[in-house]
Amino acid sequence: MADQDQTGTQGPSYDPAAEVVELCRELIRIDTSNYGDEEGPGERKAAEYVASLLDEVGIESNLYESEPGRTSLVARWGDGPGEPLLLHGHLDVVPAAAEDWRVDPFSGEIQDGYVWGRGAVDMKDFDAMALSVVRARARAGVPPPRPIVLCFTADEEAGGHKGAEHIVDNHADEIADCTEAVGEVGGFSTTVRGKRIYLVEAAEKGMAWMRLTARGRAGHGSMINHDNAITELAGAVARIGAHEWPVRLTPAMEVLLASVAGIAGTEATPENAEELVSEFESSARMLGAVIRNTANPTMLGAGYKVNVIPTEATAHVDGRFLPGFEDEFFATLAELCGDNVSWEFVSKQQPWDSPYETSLVEAMTQSILAEDPDGIVAPYLMSGGTDAKHFRKLGMSSYGFAPLRLPRDLDFGALFHGVDERVPVDALEFGARVFDRFLSQA
CATH class of the missing domain: 3.30.70.360 (Alpha-Beta Plaits)
Incomplete structure (x- = not known):
């Protein structure tokens, strides 16, 4: 890794879900609370951890800081034909008051079949899925059909100005050749009359x-x-x-x-x-x-x-x-x-919308249905904001796809920025398998 400034189908040779739970726990244990001001630990420690994980499998990273400690990471993997796909996840989380929680919010504890902690659903679960799949494929020598640009950002929880926006404004050459971007808050299931519907953010x-x-x-x-x-x-x-x-x-x-x-x-x-x-x-x-x-x-x-x-x-x-x-x-x-x-x-x-009838969305749909044949996949509009708003300034189509098969009675929306944030262990493993299939078809 190098500091730059301060301003598919699962193959038999690897298991894409092998590390996803432990990676999610380790990321949660790194406190990256973002208070929206000058307070907080920043994302440097988490970015260095991600860089070390990629280094282990031969993927070089660049770290970029908008100011000391506010660190984002960009890495490029694969040299296949076609335009690169941007996979982006943020490293910061909103603060958590430990006295309000059933468990230490930065413990990454496993309890009742869930991984607990701040960031478990927003969005260190997606970061862990992407890293687990990429590391498993890189070790097995199974790159995706098209090049992948990985971007793990600072400051998304305060609008992304010190993270994704800084990358777009100062290091656009790292990502400008990407035409499509995939990030958080999509691909999770909800239930209607006993049927699971997976919502892709479009x-x-x-x-x-x-x-x-x-x-x-x-x-x-x-x-x-x-x-x-x-x-x-x-x-x-x-x-x-x-x-x-x-x-x-x-x-x-x-x-x-x-x-x-x-x-x-x-x-x-x-x-x-x-x-x-x-x-x-x-x-x-x-x-x-x-x-x-x-x-x-x-x-x-x-x-x-x-x-x-x-x-x-x-x-x-x-x-x-x-x-x-x-x-x-x-x-x-x-x-x-x-x-x-x-x-x-x-x-x-600004708000945004992306076309839904695309080959990328079809890859998302087929990867989910391969793991859950009884599911239904449909687009939705997300109420919150993500780093996609910044990356779209470079002309990318954007989607939210962090696949999770969730229990029917789980109020998933309440976990975002909520007390006792948690993600099911089996949902993480499901998501890694789906995401592996997706990369093979994207």
Whole structure:
């Protein structure tokens, strides 16, 4: 490895799942908590660990730092014909308060058939799958048909500005020849009326992290004040939090809901979209967020003494808007804020969607069905944000494909950034086998 700056079908000779569980545990044990500021350990230790794993099987890596400790890794493997495929996973995780957990969130403990720990589903499980498959194939001398570029990034949990964006802005030559990219939050199963549906991410909401500000007249807390910044801001925050956003169906969700409607014996329409989403059982809460724009107040700040009315009050809002509905989102937000509350962006990233009828998606579909013949594969739109937003600036089509066959009663969406994050051991092994098949066909 070299520091650069500071700014298919499973063959009989290898087992693609042999290391996946232990690699996931080891990655979880490396604390890469990202607090979204200058605090936290950074990703350097994890990037060096990944580099050592690749070095062991003859794959050279380059480490890139946007600033000290904020480390991403890029490696290239295989010299087959065709345009390279980018596989990207992030190394950072959101923080975890140990006192809230049943186990130490950085222990990688195995309990009740699960690997527990921060990052188990977001997204050190995918990192472990990719590394397990690549290492098994490299040892066996079975490269994929097309070249692979591996990219393990810093800072995704804070918008990717110090990771994927830094790579795109400063080291695009490493990845610019990739035309397709595969990353997190897709390929996992959910259950509808006893049937497993595997969701491939083919689209993603846009992100608007916003700081709202209201200004008023400062004064004594005992006196009448009709120009109170806190009152003005609180009204706007309450309106935003209570707003019922209308249902809007994007192409990916139209296809997914049509699949569900077929199982339920009906047709998919905007009028019954919420009813069809409820068929997803444990995944309904997550999927309910991708048939509409959303905006959730997340932080409040004002004042410094109980008897002083402050001049300024602030709030932060996490806004997510559907592809094609950005103008509607911001027009509605302006109405909800009113004339006396302004906003600025902490981070704004565009939504995206990729074509679903492609040979790459067909490879995903066939690799899942080879391991689960009774499954159904369909596209969906993801509510959160990923590094795909940055890589797409170079013209790549993007997909989320981290395959997991999950228990019917597991609320998978609640595990992202949640307490007691965990992934089933057998789901990790399933995912590695599927991903191995995928690389053979991609």
